[in-house]
Structure formats: structure tokens, C-alpha cells
Amino acid sequence: MSSSSSTTYSLPLATTFVLLMLYVSNAQLNTTFYSSTCPNVTTIVRSVVQQALQSDSRIGASLVRLHFHDCFVNGCDASILLDKGGSIQLSEKDAAPNTNSTRGFDVVDNIKTAVENSCPAVVSCADILALAAEASVSLSGSISWNALLGRRDSLTANQAGANTSIPSPFEGLANITSKFSAVGLNTNDLVALSGAHTFGRAQCRTFSNRLYNFNGTGNPDPTLNSSYLTTLQQTCPQNGTTTALTNLDPTTPDSFDNSYFSNLQNNQGLLQSDQELFSTTGAATVSIVNSFSSNQSAFFQSFAQSMINMGNISPLVGSNGEIRLDCKKPNGG
Ligand code: HEM
Ligand SMILES: *[C@@H]1O[C@H](CO)[C@@H](O)[C@H](O)[C@H]1NC(C)=O
Ligand SMILES: *[C@@H]1O[C@H](CO)[C@@H](O)[C@H](O)[C@H]1NC(C)=O
Ligand SMILES: *[C@@H]1O[C@H](CO)[C@@H](O)[C@H](O)[C@H]1NC(C)=O
Ligand SMILES: *[C@@H]1O[C@H](CO)[C@@H](O)[C@H](O)[C@H]1NC(C)=O
Ligand SMILES: *[C@@H]1O[C@H](CO)[C@@H](O)[C@H](O)[C@H]1NC(C)=O
Ligand SMILES: *[C@@H]1O[C@H](CO)[C@@H](O)[C@H](O)[C@H]1NC(C)=O
Ligand SMILES: *[C@@H]1O[C@H](CO)[C@@H](O)[C@H](O)[C@H]1NC(C)=O
Ligand SMILES: *[C@@H]1O[C@H](CO)[C@@H](O)[C@H](O)[C@H]1NC(C)=O
Ligand SMILES: *[C@@H]1O[C@H](CO)[C@@H](O)[C@H](O)[C@H]1NC(C)=O
Numbered sequence: 219m220s221s222s223s224s225t226t227y228s229l230p231l232a233t234t235f236v237l238l239m240l241y242v243s244n245a246q247l248n249t250t251f252y253s254s255t256c257p258n259v260t261t262i263v264r265s266v267v268q269q270a271l272q273s274d275s276r277i278g279a280s281l282v283r284l285h286f287h288d289c290f291v292n293g294c295d296a297s298i299l300l301d302k303g304g305s306i307q308l309s310e311k312d313a314a315p316n317t318n319s320t321r322g323f324d325v326v327d328n329i330k331t332a333v334e335n336s337c338p339a340v341v342s343c344a345d346i347l348a349l350a351a352e353a354s355v356s357l358s359g360s361i362s363w364n365a366l367l368g369r370r371d372s373l374t375a376n377q378a379g380a381n382t383s384i385p386s387p388f389e390g391l392a393n394i395t396s397k398f399s400a401v402g403l404n405t406n407d408l409v410a411l412s413g414a415h416t417f418g419r420a421q422c423r424t425f426s427n428r429l430y431n432f433n434g435t436g437n438p439d440p441t442l443n444s445s446y447l448t449t450l451q452q453t454c455p456q457n458g459t460t461t462a463l464t465n466l467d468p469t470t471p472d473s474f475d476n477s478y479f480s481n482l483q484n485n486q487g488l489l490q491s492d493q494e495l496f497s498t499t500g501a502a503t504v505s506i507v508n509s510f511s512s513n514q515s516a517f518f519q520s521f522a523q524s525m526i527n528m529g530n531i532s533p534l535v536g537s538n539g540e541i542r543l544d545c546k547k548p549n550g551g
Contacts, residue, residue, distance in 0.1 A: 247366035256337035278354030279418025280322035293532025296343035313380030343545035344369035359474025363522035370539035422454035479511035
């Protein structure tokens with residue numbers, strides 16, 4: 219009797235233990251990962267980003283984009299930071315979405331140096347990207363969150379993956395939605411994270427397809443605001459340089475705010491992929507754009523949660539990967 223009751227009791231206990239283990243191994247990252255080994259890491263990262271912003275108002279945007287382009291390729295593992303050379307034959311830096319476009323690598327190196335000076339060989343480059351993204355956003359707007367930490371760094375890069383997994387501005391909404399879905403991000407994440415285009419710059423080559431002969435029509439993209447079109451045509455003349463820059467957010471170029479969404483409502487989305495979030499008839503994204511446009515707190519809350527969701531894409535944890543000493547190369551060269 220008592221042995222049978224102890225047997226029936228031990229089953230749920232064992233189940234609870236297994237569930238707890240599963241929970242622990244799934245909840246891999248946390249906000250306190252460095253609380254004993256590098257308690258000041260957040261402050262150190264923030265101070266280097268703040269310093270960089272003083273001479274380059276664009277750098278916060280560039281750092282946020284690095285975290286995005288890292289996470290979409292093999293997860294958030296700092297694979298984007300690896301230079302070609304040694305064991306790295308094909309870098310992600312040389313992949314189509316990144317070449318002559320991603321920037322901020324020198325600032326990441328400065329952050330790494332500052333962090334190594336305080337806490338040698340404990341903070342990963344992948345976590346530095348997550349912390350630098352948070353610092354960049356919070357230094358540019360009234361929004362902050364606690365980044366989850368505990369990622370480790372990859373030994374490899376995946377150039378083919380970078381070519382195919384990172385969304386292109388010329389893809390339709392359906393393709394982009396499926397690329398987000400492939401990494402576990404939903405439509406709300408897509409709209410919220412696209413709100414990162416509230417700061418930073420883009421080159422003419424990423425939107426000039428909309429200005430003169432859109433999609434073979436011989437006319438500009440009909441969803442482009444006509445006065446905005448005129449301005450963009452001046453910045454990007456036909457046969458002009460394809461690398462000229464313009465602000466992703468024409469309203470408040472360097473502030474992290476919700477004006478990106480009112481821009482879309484005014485047909486002033488810069489990239490085709492931006493404007494489609496609002497201009498695609500019947501799309502689930504339209505009402506989310508409207509809600510973020512009318513309520514900045516709703517945008518900020520969703521953005522912070524979606525950055526955490528993006529930061530959780532397939533991290534290397536435990537004894538996988540390594541803590542790189544130089545973000546540009548694996549410790550083994
Ligand atoms: C939804 C699909 C997306 C597409 C198609 C896209 C595409 C682009 C393109 C083409 C540029 C300009 C690059 C250049 O001209 O060199 C850009 C810039 C930027 N993107 Fe995105 N992006 C997307 C989503 C995101 C997400 C999810 C984030 C971050 C959470 C992000 C953050 C940024 C930032 C901050 C910039 C400005 C970077 C700078 O000034 O250096 N983007 N994006
Ligand atoms: C954070 O994660 C690390 C690694 O999994 C673990 O050792 C630590 O106990 C966790 N901290 C909290 C507060 O859960
Ligand atoms: C942490 O950073 C703050 C501000 O930079 C500094 O005052 C403090 O001494 C640092 N603490 C440690 C333990 O390094
Ligand atoms: C990148 O820029 C360099 C210098 O402007 C240029 O020579 C090269 O062709 C560009 N590469 C690509 C893929 O656009
Ligand atoms: C990635 O795309 C670039 C530019 O289109 C191309 O040169 C390179 O060969 C591609 N890499 C791989 C591994 O597919
Ligand atoms: C969208 O996805 C389809 C199916 O994968 C593909 O054939 C098409 O080339 C993609 N469109 C663009 C513009 O990349
Ligand atoms: C571009 O043109 C093709 C073929 O005419 C059409 O199916 C497609 O919907 C157009 N795309 C846009 C964004 O207008
Ligand atoms: C752009 O170049 C093409 C071909 O080189 C030429 O036919 C066209 O007139 C040029 N357009 C402008 C606005 O200079
Ligand atoms: C074009 O943008 C202006 C703001 O610059 C706005 O007042 C106007 O309503 C927009 N037009 C359309 C058709 O969206
Ligand atoms: C704006 O969004 C916040 C956060 O989601 C919510 O608490 C608040 O009620 C919303 N405000 C309005 C006026 O809808």
C-alpha cells in the first residue's frame with residue numbers, strides 16, 4: 219500500500235524533473251549570465267557605443283543591423299564578424315546583402331577590446347552584438363530592454379546562408395514573411411523589427427528600381443508619394459552613382475521613434491519592402507502598421523520583445539562554439 223502509493227507519487231515527481239530539465243535547457247539565455255564574471259559589461263558596451271555616436275550619428279543603426287544579419291544566418295553566433303582568411307574561406311561579410319553595405323565592425327572591435335580589458339575571455343562577440351544593438355536603440359530613443367545573454371561564438375561562417383536567408387528589399391511581402399517564419403519570427407515581429415528603419419541610411423541601389431521604371435512598367439512605383447519621389451529622384455539620378463545615401467526615415471532620420479509607421483501611411487516608405495507592409499491590400503501587416511503609428515508605446519513594447527525573439531534564434535550555448543578573443547577570427551585561426 220505504502221510502496222504502491224510511493225510508486226504512484228514518484229512518477230509525477232520524475233515527470234516534473236524531466237520537464238524542469240527541458241525548461242532549463244530551453245531557457246538557455248538569461249539577463250544575468252555575466253553577473254559574476256563581467257558585471258559591468260552592459261555599461262562598458264554602452265559607453266563605447268555612446269562615444270562612437272559622437273562622431274558618427276549613423277553608427278547605432280549600423281550596429282542594430284549587424285545583430286539582425288548575424289541572427290538570420292546560423293543563429294546569433296557572431297558568424298557575420300569573421301573575416302575571410304585562415305579556416306574561413308567564404309565570409310558572410312562578402313555575401314550579397316552585406317558587401318559594401320554592413321558597417322560598424324571597427325566599433326565592435328573597440329567594444330571587444332574594452333570588454334577584454336575588464337573581463338578577459340568571458341564575453342562572447344555574439345552577446346556584444348546583442349548588447350550593442352540594445353545600447354544603440356536606447357541611446358537614440360526612449361526605449362530600453364534587458365538583453366538576454368549567454369551566447370557563444372561560431373567557428374564558421376555561412377556565406378551561402380547569408381545570400382539566401384537575409385531578406386532582400388526587392389522581394390515581395392510573401393517572400394519576406396516566409397524568411398522571418400523560417401527563423402521562428404511572426405508577422406508582428408516582421409512589422410515591429412522593420413521599424414528599425416526609423417534610423418540609418420540606404421544606398422540608391424536598394425530603392426532606385428522604384429524611381430523610374432518600376433517592375434517593367436516604365437513608370438515609378440505608384441505607391442511612392444509624389445513629392446517624396448521628386449526628392450529621391452534628385453538624390454538618385456538615372457545613371458547616377460548607385461552608392462549615394464539617403465535617410466531611411468525622412469522625418470526624424472536619427473531618432474528611434476514610430477515615425478517610420480506614419481511615413482508608410484504617407485507613402486513615404488523608402489524600400490519597396492517597407493511600403494508593402496502598408497500598401498499590400500488585405501495583408502495582416504496593415505493593421506499592425508496603423509497601430510504602431512498611432513501608439514508609440516505599443517511599437518516600443520513590441521520592438522523590445524521582437525528584438526529578444528530575434529536574439530533567441532539558435533544561439534550556441536553550453537560548451538558549443540567558443541568565446542572568441544578577436545571577433546574577426548576563430549581562436550584557432
Ligand atoms: C524586413 C526585411 C528587411 C529588408 C528587406 C531590409 C533591407 C535593408 C536595406 C536594403 C538597407 C540599406 C542597406 C544599404 O543601402 O547599404 C537596410 C538598412 C538598415 N536595416 Fe534593414 N531590412 C530589413 C529588416 C531589418 C531589420 C529586421 C532590422 C533590425 C532589427 C533592420 C535594420 C536596418 C538598419 C538599422 C538599417 C540602416 C543601417 C545603416 O545605416 O548602416 N532591417 N535594410
Ligand atoms: C543563466 O544561465 C546560465 C547558463 O545557463 C546559468 O548558469 C545561470 O544559472 C542562469 N541564471 C539564472 C538567473 O537563471
Ligand atoms: C563599472 O562601471 C562604472 C562606470 O563606468 C565604474 O564606475 C565602476 O567602477 C565599474 N565597476 C567595476 C566593478 O568595474
Ligand atoms: C564594392 O565597392 C567597391 C569600391 O567602391 C567596388 O569596387 C566593388 O565593385 C563593390 N562591390 C560590389 C559587390 O558592389
Ligand atoms: C553569394 O553572393 C555573392 C554575390 O552575389 C556571390 O559572389 C557569391 O558567390 C555567393 N556565395 C555563395 C557561397 O553562394
Ligand atoms: C520569392 O520566392 C519565390 C519562391 O521561393 C522565388 O521563386 C522568387 O524568386 C522570390 N522572389 C524574389 C524577388 O526573390
Ligand atoms: C510586377 O509585375 C509582375 C508581372 O507583371 C506582377 O505579377 C507583380 O505583381 C508586379 N509586382 C509589383 C510589386 O507590382
Ligand atoms: C542613362 O543611360 C542610358 C544608356 O546609357 C541612356 O540611354 C539614357 O539616356 C541615360 N539617362 C539619363 C537620364 O541620363
Ligand atoms: C505625401 O506626403 C505628405 C507629407 O510629406 C503628406 O502630407 C501627403 O498626404 C502624402 N500623400 C500621400 C498620397 O500619401
Ligand atoms: C498603447 O499601447 C500600450 C502598450 O501596448 C497600451 O498599454 C495602451 O493602452 C495603448 N494606448 C492606447 C491609447 O491605445
